[in-house]
Structure formats: C-alpha cells, structure tokens
Amino acid sequence: MTENTVSAMLDRVGESADRLGLPLYSTHFELVSTCQLNQLASYGGMPVRYRHWSFGKLFGHYQTAYDFRQSRIYEMVINHDPAYAFLDRTMEPTRTLVVLAHVLAHVAYFRSHAAFAHTASDEVSVMVEHRRAMESYQRRYGRQTLEAFVDAALVMADFTAESVRNRSVGEEPDDLLGFLALYAPGLDAWQRHILTMLHQEARYFWPQQLTKVANEGYATFWHRRILSGLRLTADEVLAMAKTNAELVQVTPPQLNPYRLGYLLVQQAQMVDGERGMLRVAKELFDTGLVREYLTADAVRISGLQVSRTDPAKVEPEKNWTEVKQSLLADLDHAGLPRLTVDRKTSLNTGCLQLIHCHTGRDLDYPMLTQALTLVAEQIWRGEVVITTKYRGMAHRLRHDGETVRDEVIGEAMT
Amino acid sequence: MRHRSDTAVGYGVSTMTQFQRFTVGAGDPDPVNVLASDQRRHREKIEQAIRHNLADMVAEEHVLVTRGERRFATRIEHLKECRIRYDAHQGTWASLGWPEGQNRPEGGPEGESSGRGVGGGGAEAAFGEEETPVLLEDLSQAVFSYLALPDLDPERMAKGEGGTGALGEVGRKGTRWAKRQTLWANLTKNAYLGQPRINDLAPEDLRFWQWSDAPQPGGGAVVMALMDTSGSMGNFEKYLAKSFFFWTAEFLRQLYPLVDLVFIAHDVRAREVDEDTFFHRGASGGTVSSSAYLLAYQILEERYAQEQYNAYVFHFSDGGNLTSDNPTALASAMRLQERVNLFGYGEIHDTDRSPSQLYQALHKQGRRAVLLRSKEDVLGALVEFFGAADPRFETALKEKKEG
Numbered sequence: 056m057t058e059n060t061v062s063a064m065l066d067r068v069g070e071s072a073d074r075l076g077l078p079l080y081s082t083h084f085e086l087v088s089t090c091q092l093n094q095l096a097s098y099g100g101m102p103v104r105y106r107h108w109s110f111g112k113l114f115g116h117y118q119t120a121y122d123f124r125q126s127r128i129y130e131m132v133i134n135h136d137p138a139y140a141f142l143d144r145t146m147e148p149t150r151t152l153v154v155l156a157h158v159l160a161h162v163a164y165f166r167s168h169a170a171f172a173h174t175a176s177d178e179v180s181v182m183v184e185h186r187r188a189m190e191s192y193q194r195r196y197g198r199q200t201l202e203a204f205v206d207a208a209l210v211m212a213d214f215t216a217e218s219v220r221n222r223s224v225g226e227e228p229d230d231l232l233g234f235l236a237l238y239a240p241g242l243d244a245w246q247r248h249i250l251t252m253l254h255q256e257a258r259y260f261w262p263q264q265l266t267k268v269a270n271e272g273y274a275t276f277w278h279r280r281i282l283s284g285l286r287l288t289a290d291e292v293l294a295m296a297k298t299n300a301e302l303v304q305v306t307p308p309q310l311n312p313y314r315l316g317y318l319l320v321q322q323a324q325m326v327d328g329e330r331g332m333l334r335v336a337k338e339l340f341d342t343g344l345v346r347e348y349l350t351a352d353a354v355r356i357s358g359l360q361v362s363r364t365d366p367a368k369v370e371p372e373k374n375w376t377e378v379k380q381s382l383l384a385d386l387d388h389a390g391l392p393r394l395t396v397d398r399k400t401s402l403n404t405g406c407l408q409l410i411h412c413h414t415g416r417d418l419d420y421p422m423l424t425q426a427l428t429l430v431a432e433q434i435w436r437g438e439v440v441i442t443t444k445y446r447g448m449a450h451r452l453r454h455d456g457e458t459v460r461d462e463v464i465g466e467a468m469t
Numbered sequence: 470m471r472h473r474s475d476t477a478v479g480y481g482v483s484t485m486t487q488f489q490r491f492t493v494g495a496g497d498p499d500p501v502n503v504l505a506s507d508q509r510r511h512r513e514k515i516e517q518a519i520r521h522n523l524a525d526m527v528a529e530e531h532v533l534v535t536r537g538e539r540r541f542a543t544r545i546e547h548l549k550e551c552r553i554r555y556d557a558h559q560g561t562w563a564s565l566g567w568p569e570g571q572n573r574p575e576g577g578p579e580g581e582s583s584g585r586g587v588g589g590g591g592a593e594a595a596f597g598e599e600e601t602p603v604l605l606e607d608l609s610q611a612v613f614s615y616l617a618l619p620d621l622d623p624e625r626m627a628k629g630e631g632g633t634g635a636l637g638e639v640g641r642k643g644t645r646w647a648k649r650q651t652l653w654a655n656l657t658k659n660a661y662l663g664q665p666r667i668n669d670l671a672p673e674d675l676r677f678w679q680w681s682d683a684p685q686p687g688g689g690a691v692v693m694a695l696m697d698t699s700g701s702m703g704n705f706e707k708y709l710a711k712s713f714f715f716w717t718a719e720f721l722r723q724l725y726p727l728v729d730l731v732f733i734a735h736d737v738r739a740r741e742v743d744e745d746t747f748f749h750r751g752a753s754g755g756t757v758s759s760s761a762y763l764l765a766y767q768i769l770e771e772r773y774a775q776e777q778y779n780a781y782v783f784h785f786s787d788g789g790n791l792t793s794d795n796p797t798a799l800a801s802a803m804r805l806q807e808r809v810n811l812f813g814y815g816e817i818h819d820t821d822r823s824p825s826q827l828y829q830a831l832h833k834q835g836r837r838a839v840l841l842r843s844k845e846d847v848l849g850a851l852v853e854f855f856g857a858a859d860p861r862f863e864t865a866l867k868e869k870k871e872g
Contacts (some may be wrong), residue, residue, distance in 0.1 A: 058493040065491045084493045091496070094504045103503055109550055111511030112601070114504055119602045144496070202510075210551055392555060419556045426553045 056086060056144055056151060064148075068155045071284040077277055078163050082138040084155075092128050092143050093117040099260060100131045100141075101182050105189040105252070107205055129154045134165040134263070136176035149294030152285075153278055160277035164270050167336050170262035178259050185252045192245050204246060207433030208253050210426045211235060214394045215257040231409070232257065234396050240405065241436040250434075264389035268341040272316020275302060276324070310385070318357050322348040341386045349382065351375045384415065392418060394441075407435045411443035418443055424461075427454045511548075515601060518548055519611045526608055527851070528712045528844035548601050612848070613720050616855040618690065618728075618781070619811060643677025650676035690779040691729040692721055693768070695761045697786035699736040700753040706817040710785035711748055712847045713815065717783065718744070720855070729778075731768060735761035737791075741768065757794045758786060758827065762801035769808060780809040783854065788816045788825030795826050802827065806836065813854040814838040 061084060072079055087095070097113035098104045120126045129146055133139040140158045142151070165171050175181055193201045214231035228234050236250035263270070282295050303314040323331035323339075326348065339347065354375035361374065361381050397408035407430070411418060423441070431439040431454035439454045442464070451464045502508075519526060639650045655674040656667050694714045698707070714732075721728045732747035733739050736754035739761040765782055773780060782805060790798055806812030814836070816828045824832075824840055831838040839850045 058495050061493045062491070065493070069490065079490055081490050082492075084491060085496050086494065087496045087500075091500060094502070097504065106506055106510075108507055108510040108514055110504060111507035111509070112548065114508060115511065115602060206551070210553060213552060390555075392553060394553065416555045419554045422551060423553055425551045429551055 056142075056146065056148055058086065060148055061086065061142070061151065061155070064152050064155055067285060068152065068159065068281055071281045072156070072159055072277075075277075075280055075284055077160065077281065078167065079159060080136075080138060080162050080166050082140055082158070082162050084140050084142055084158075086144040087141050089121060089127075089143055089145055090118070092131060092141055093121060095131045095141050096128050100133050102179060103183050103186050104256075105182075105186045105205075106193065107209075108202070109209070130158055132158055132161045132165075133179065134171055134174060134259075135179055138162040138165065139179070147294065149291050150298050152287075152291055153282060153295050153298045156278035156281040157274045159281070160274040161270065163277070164266075164273050164336065168262075168266065168270075169338050170266050170340060174259050174262060175255075181255065181259075185256065188248065188252065192249065196245070204249065204433050205253075207429040208232075208250055210429050211250075211434065212253045212257045213391050215254055216261050230254075231394055231396050234398065235434055238398075238402060239407075239435050242434070261389070265340045265342075267389075268312045268316040268319070268386065269335065269339055269344045270316070271312045272318070272320040272344070273335055275299075275313050275317040276320040315357065315359075316344075318353060319344045319348045322350065322353050326350075341389075342383055345379065345382055345386060349379050354378050387414070392416075406438040406440055407431075409439065409441040411441060413444040417445050420445060423452065424459045427452055427459055430454075431456065514548055515603065516607065516611075518601075519603065519608055523611055524845040524848040526603075527612060527716060528709065528847040609719055609723065612716060612851070613723065616720055616851060618721075618779075619854075619856040638679040639676045640679045641673075641675065641677070643679055645678040647676045647678050689729075689773075689777050690781065691731060691769070691773045692717065693731040693733060693765050693780070693782045694718075694747065695733045695735065695739075695765060695782065695784035696747065697736070697756055697758070697761075697784075697789075698734045698753075699756040699787075699789070701756060701789040702787050702817075703819075705819050706787045709817050709841050709844065709847055710815070712844075713785060713841075713850055714783070715748070716847070716851055720851075729773070731765075733761050733764055733768075735764075739764040756786065756790050757798075758784070758790045759794050759798040759801045762798065762805045766801065766805050766808065769805075775808065781811045781813070782806070782809050783813040783815065785815045785817060786825075786827075787818065788828060790825060790827060798827055799830050802831070811854070812836060813850075815841055815850050817841045819843070 065084070069079060093114055095102065096117050097110050104110060117128065121128075127143075129143050129150070131141045140162070142154065142158075146154065189201070189205075211232045215233065216230050228237060232250060232254045236247050236254055239247075239250075242250075279299065287295065303311060303317060305311055305314060320332075320335055323335050323344070325331075327334070331348075334347075335344065359378050359382070361377055393412040393414070395410050395412060397410060400406070400408045423443070427439055427441060431437065438456060441452045443450055443452070448466060449464050451462050453460050453462070639647045651670070651674055652667055654676055655670055656665065658671075658674060659666055659668060694717065696707075696710050696714065702710075718730060721730065730744065732742050732744055734742050734747055735757070737757045737760065741764065761784065769775075769778075769780055784802075802812070802814070814828065814831050816824055816838070818824075818840065819842060828838050828840070837854060839846070839853050841847065841850055
C-alpha cells in the first residue's frame with residue numbers, strides 16, 4: 056500500500072461518513088511495518104514509552120502471535136489531537152477500506168465521549184518526556200535500582216482512579232497511587248517523580264480501559280454503516296465480509312469485545328434510535344452499555360452464557376440476569392479490584408492501611424502477598440497492612456518490614 | 470496542535486486529502502528500534518529464569534511434545550508481573566463464555582488485559598499472557614553447560630564413516646579430481662617417453678583424491694537407551710523416562726555428533742526400535758529386565774568392538790521386575806556393566822515404596838543408580854549420569870531440593 060492508495064480510500068470513506076453524519080476530525084495516518092505495529096501495540100499504541108522490560112515481553116507475545124498466524128494487528132489509534140493512526144503497510148488494500156472506516160469511528164469516539172473529555176491531548180510528547188526523565192534517572196541511579204522501583208510502582212499503577220475526572224490543582228488525590236506519590240515517607244524526589252509520571256500515564260489509559268467494549272462496538276457499528284454506504288467492487292465486498300467475520304469471531308471462552316460491543320450498540324440503535332446512538336457516543340461506559348442494553352433477547356442472540364470452574368452448566372435462556380450480572384462484574388472497574396487507602400490512620404500511624412472493597416470475588420492471594428512485599432519494601436518503606444476477605448473470612452495481611460503475616464480477623468459480613 | 474517533532478517516530482512527507490482533514494505518511498523506512506533495550510532486558514530475564522528454574526523446565530511437558538518446533542511456551546514465575554488481581558481459579562463465581570465455551574482458562578476471560586490500546590485484530594495472543602515463549606536452544610544451552618560424557622576414553626578410536634575422513638591418497642578412480650597430481654602424472658609419463666612436458670592428457674593420467682576412513686579424533690561412542698515399556702509403567706513413569714532420554718539424545722547429538730544411539734524397548738522381551746517408536750509407542754505386559762540387558766550385550770558384541778567404542782547404557786524402569794528374573798537380571802546387568810564405560814540405572818516411582826532389589830544391589834556396589842520420584846528429578850538424573858561439569862551446580866541443586 057502506498058500513501059496515494061490510502062488517500063484515495065480516505066476520500067471515499069470520508070465522503071460516506073459525512074453523508075451518514077459521523078463527525079470526522081483531523082487525523083494523521085502513518086504506514087508502518089508489521090513489526091513496528093507490534094511495537095506500538097506493546098507500548099499501548101504510543102510511539103514511545105519509558106524503558107521497562109515488560110514492554111519487551113509484550114512485544115514478544117505479539118510477535119509470536121503474528122509468527123504463528125494466530126492474531127494480527129492492523130491498526131493502532133492514539134487518542135491525541137490531531138489523532139494518530141498507524142496502519143500495517145502490508146495489509147491487503149481491500150481490507151484497508153474497512154480498517155480506515157473503523158479508525159475514523161474510533162477517532163470520533165475519542166472526541167465525543169465524556170470519558171475522554173479530560174485526557175491529555177498531547178500525550179505522545181508527554182510520554183517522550185517521561186522516557187527522557189526515566190533515562191536520566193537510570194543513568195544516575197543505575198538500572199537495578201530503577202527497575203526494582205518501577206516494578207513495585209506498577210503494582211500500584213492499577214489504582215489511580217475512581218472517576219475519569221481530572222483533579223484540580225491543590226485538591227487531595229482521590230486514588231492510591233496519587234496518595235503514595237504525595238505522602239509515602241522516605242521517598243526521594245526522583246522516586247516521587249516516577250510515581251507521578253506513572254500516575255499520569257495510567258490516568259491517560261484508564262478511560263480506554265473502561266470503554267473497551269463500547270469503543271470497539273461503536274467503531275464496528277460505524278464501519279459497517281460507512282461501508283454499506285459505498286459503491287464497492289466485488290473484491291471489496293468479499294474482503295469486507297471476511298474482515299467483519301474475523302472481527303466478531305469467537306474463541307471461547309474469551310470475550311470478544313468487538314462482538315459484544317457491536318451487539319450492544321446495535322441494540323441501542325434498535326431500542327432507542329438516535330437517542331440511543333447519542334448515549335453510546337457520549338456517555339455510556341462498558342458497564343453502562345451492558346446495564347442499559349443487554350436485554351433477555353440480546354443475551355439469547357449473543358449466545359452468551361455463564362461458565363463456571365465447577366461443572367454445573369447453566370441454561371442461558373433461563374438465567375439471562377445471571378449472565379448480565381456476571382458480565383457486569385467482569386467489566387466493573389475494568390476488571391480490576393477496588394483498593395482504597397485509609398488516609399488518616401496511614402498518616403497518623405505511619406503504617407499504610409489498604410482496604411480492598413470486596414465485591415464478591417476474592418483476590419489472588421499468593422500474588423497479593425508478593426505485591427504487598429514489593430509495596431512495603433520499595434514504595435512505602437515501612438509497615439503495610441491490607442484488609443480483605445478470603446473464602447468468607449475477613450483477613451488482615453501485614454508486612455512488618457520483614458515478612459508477611461496473615462491473620463483472620465473475623466467472619467466476613469455478606 | 471502539537472509538535473510532531475517531539476516524537477521519536479519519523480514522519481514522511483504527507484499527502485493531503487479532502488479538506489486537509491487527513492494526512493497520510495509513509496513512515497520511516499528504517500526506524501530506530503525504540504523497544505530494543507526492553508527486548509534485551511526481557512531476554513536477560515528469561516535466561517536468568519531458565520537457569521533458576523532448570524529442574525522444572527527440563528521435565529516440562531511442552532518440551533517433549535514440541536519436538537521440531539524449537540519454541541515452546543512455558544510459565545516462568547519470575548517473569549510474571551506482580552499485580553493485585555482477582556483470583557482466577559476460584560470456582561465460586563461465574564465467568565462468561567460464548568457458546569460451547571468450556572471452563573475458564575488460567576488467566577481468565579479478560580486475562581491480564583494488556584490491550585489498553587485501541588485496535589487489535591480480534592483474536593487474542595498466541596500464548597497465554599503469562600506464558601513466555603522459550604527457545605529450545607536456550608534451554609539446551611543452560612542444561613548442557615553442566616553436562617559432559619564421563620570416562621570418555623579417547624584411545625578408543627572408531628572408524629569414521631566414509632567421506633568423513635581426511636583426503637590423503639590419490640588414486641586412478643574417484644569423484645574429486647586432483648589437478649596437480651594429474652599434471653604431474655602426465656609430465657612423468659611424457660618424460661619417460663622422452664619429452665618432458667605437459668601434453669596430450671590421456672585418461673590414464675587422471676588422478677583423483679581418495680577418501681580415507683580416518684579414525685575420529687573424538688573417539689567412538691555408543692549410547693544405549695533401555696526402557697521398560699511394560700504395563701506397569703504408567704504414564705508418569707514413561708514420561709519421566711522419555712524426558713530423560715529426550716535430553717540424552719539432544720545432548721549427545723549436539724555435543725558428540727558421531728555418537729551412535731541404540732534404542733531398546735522391553736517388556737518381557739526386548740527389541741531394538743527406532744527413535745520414533747521408542748519415544749511414542751506404548752506397550753504392555755510384564756517386566757523382564759534381563760531380556761534388555763542380554764540384547765544390549767549382544768548388540769555391543771556384534772557391532773561395537775570394545776577396543777573401539779566407548780559404550781554407555783542407561784536403563785529406566787519402574788522396578789517392577791518379575792521376581793523370578795531378578796537373579797538373571799542382576800547377573801546380566803553386572804556382565805553388561807563390566808563391558809561398558811558407564812551403566813546407569815534409573816528407577817521411577819511416584820510413591821514412597823522401597824526401591825527394587827536390582828536398585829539396592831547396584832546401589833550397594835556403588836554403581837550409578839538413581840531414584841526418580843518427581844519431574845524435578847530428571848535434571849538430577851542427568852547430572853548424576855553425565856557428571857556435573859560444574860561442581861557448584863550440583864551443590865546448588867541439592868540445596869534447592871532440600872530447601
């Protein structure tokens with residue numbers, strides 16, 4: 056594919072999108088190699104991130120998946136102003152049409168949805184700055200020190216937000232990582248800076264994590280509409296059908312966000328018409344979309360069902376509410392546990408008090424112990440306690456500076 | 470609008486399209502690999518982890534089933550990124566699957582969701598999120614760096630196969646033309662006839678290099694793999710034996726390319742089989758170990774002269790030899806081990822029952838006999854039989870086992 060073929064296709068797709076009323080925004084498309092695209096994917100779509108071995112690991116996964124022809128990435132879109140989209144140069148031209156329409160819808164979603172109202176529009180350069188800062192810290196403090204600290208900090212990087220709203224200056228942070236960056240005793244300035252940088256990056260990605268299904272659903276819905284408004288050649292029709300089929304393909308028991316999202320957006324349009332589409336485009340997150348539009352009918356059509364680690368099978372028709380509840384539990388908070396901090400006690404006693412808000416699912420206990428050790432040794436540098444529930448009992452895990460001890464503090468209320 | 474020059478990705482000349490809403494760039498044809506350091510570091514961590522988990526990984530099932538694949542996926546605990554997550558193995562909560570969805574795999578339906586970026590081609594990654602693709606070569610290197618063929622007698626030279634020896638002699642027939650010798654033959658012929666010059670090349674002047682069967686400097690060696698395939702050898706027992714022989718074969722092929730391998734499978738009768746049959750076919754029946762020892766001895770006598778070959782024999786069994794065969798087995802084992810450089814006997818139990826008479830007798834005489842109880846013991850057996858090249862490793866292995 057060359058720039059000219061892509062430009063010509065963009066003209067066609069853009070025209071059709073205009074006719075259908077999809078808002079379009081200035082976007083830069085860049086043709087890259089498959090390998091580069093995999094690199095971008097391991098960086099979460101960004102051209103540059105700070106140095107960390109986990110990106111190398113992720114890249115290995117993508118590359119292997121591609122080598123074994125198990126999955127392939129065609130595009131990466133960055134939520135940025137102007138938007139950036141990276142396309143695989145070696146993609147078949149007929150497929151490109153579908154991918155371009157898909158990208159335009161993603162960009163529209165980023166611009167119109169409330170989730171992204173507060174994300175930085177210049178995140179690419181922010182992340183370039185982060186890389187530079189991290190590199191200078193690595194030179195000054197050595198790779199081992201930096202890596203050990205970042206490894207630990209990443210444990211806490213999942214807990215950066217309750218809301219997608221931005222904090223105003225001077226406001227107390229409402230999240231765990233923000234609290235640690237400000238108040239963890241015994242951290243050097245550079246370490247606080249790293250926590251702040253990771254916080255910024257995590258906050259940038261957080262809305263994307265909350266709208267995975269909705270975003271893909273919206274983009275799939277729109278690319279289908281855009282393409283059906285085009286005069287297509289036989290080859291293009293075939294390629295479109297193939298791409299669409301691949302996109303919504305199911306590999307049980309994985310949940311395909313394209314398929315689920317497409318189904319829900321279709322439902323929204325069928326049930327609520329234009330108003331439904333507007334809600335999808337502007338305000339509904341993954342959980343909201345499921346809550347609003349996963350009806351009994353939708354469950355039946357989707358073929359969604361609950362599977363358990365115990366063999367008892369459940370009839371999907373009879374238990375669509377269970378399906379819905381389970382799906383909501385999976386999507387809630389982007390599938391991550393909720394952790395909060397007892398600020399007062401932590402600051403007064405010097406012992407970090409973490410609280411896991413148990414919502415019916417236990418934590419991975421061995422990992423929790425490891426995580427606690429990392430946080431105690433690298434971040435808080437002192438006593439750390441977490442209260443959670445495990446197998447119906449309330450537990451308190453305490454890292455006293457040397458080892459982790461687990462005590463049962465009573466029967467959990469259900 | 471932001472500055473694009475801030476990014477490390479170079480943008481080519483852009484083509485403007487309608488209303489200048491979209492620009493298209495061709496990308497840098499030769500971009501800087503920004504991920505190189507991360508990839509390098511990740512590789513370093515894999516290598517470290519392999520060394521640390523060697524005992525577990527040697528007996529990894531994937532290693533055996535991916536023969537020829539050269540790459541397998543495995544879980545390396547050290548490379549698992551520590552995160553606070555929900556327990557994926559709890560049976561009390563429901564998860565979602567699509568039709569014909571089976572049980573939740575490790576990692577869960579959403580897995581360690583890495584796809585923060587938008588996009589992606591639908592299907593998930595090839596290997597599980599926490600599985601690391603490891604090259605068989607990497608693992609082999611780590612394993613083999615500790616091993617060597619013990620008691621290899623360099624004096625016992627074997628004839629190399631035709632074509633592997635040195636080019637020494639010239640003759641009148643052959644495939645590789647010796648130019649200078651041909652001209653010399655022509656010159657001497659003409660000189661003899663009175664005209665000392667090179668002229669009139671005739672067929673009788675042609676000279677060719679001769680391949681000679683030169684002795685191999687590494688010494689000839691033959692390794693015999695004896696395996697009990699009786700009904701009492703369960704899957705686990707067979708699996709451990711296969712795992713051991715897999716590494717033995719890999720090890721010998723790479724470090725001693727001219728080593729002969731002989732595979733003998735036995736139940737009540739022993740037969741020589743090819744490698745594929747040996748590794749992949751099961752059998753049934755009782756166990757008469759002496760049959761294998763006798764056959765091994767016979768093959769040695771027929772094909773591998775004692776003064777020419779270093780011989781190594783390894784036998785794996787569950788120790789369930791027929792009681793009536795025990796005296797014969799012991800006698801033939803003794804005779805066999807007199808004949809060879811090394812006789813190794815491995816006995817596999819997954820229970821705590823006491824080892825067989827054969828094991829006890831061999832053990833008493835200070836012969837190399839090992840008991841294998843778990844997967845981790847495979848590496849121990851390799852080290853026991855092939856000698857740890859690095860004594861520190863042996864102690865480290867023991868410490869790990871005790872700890």
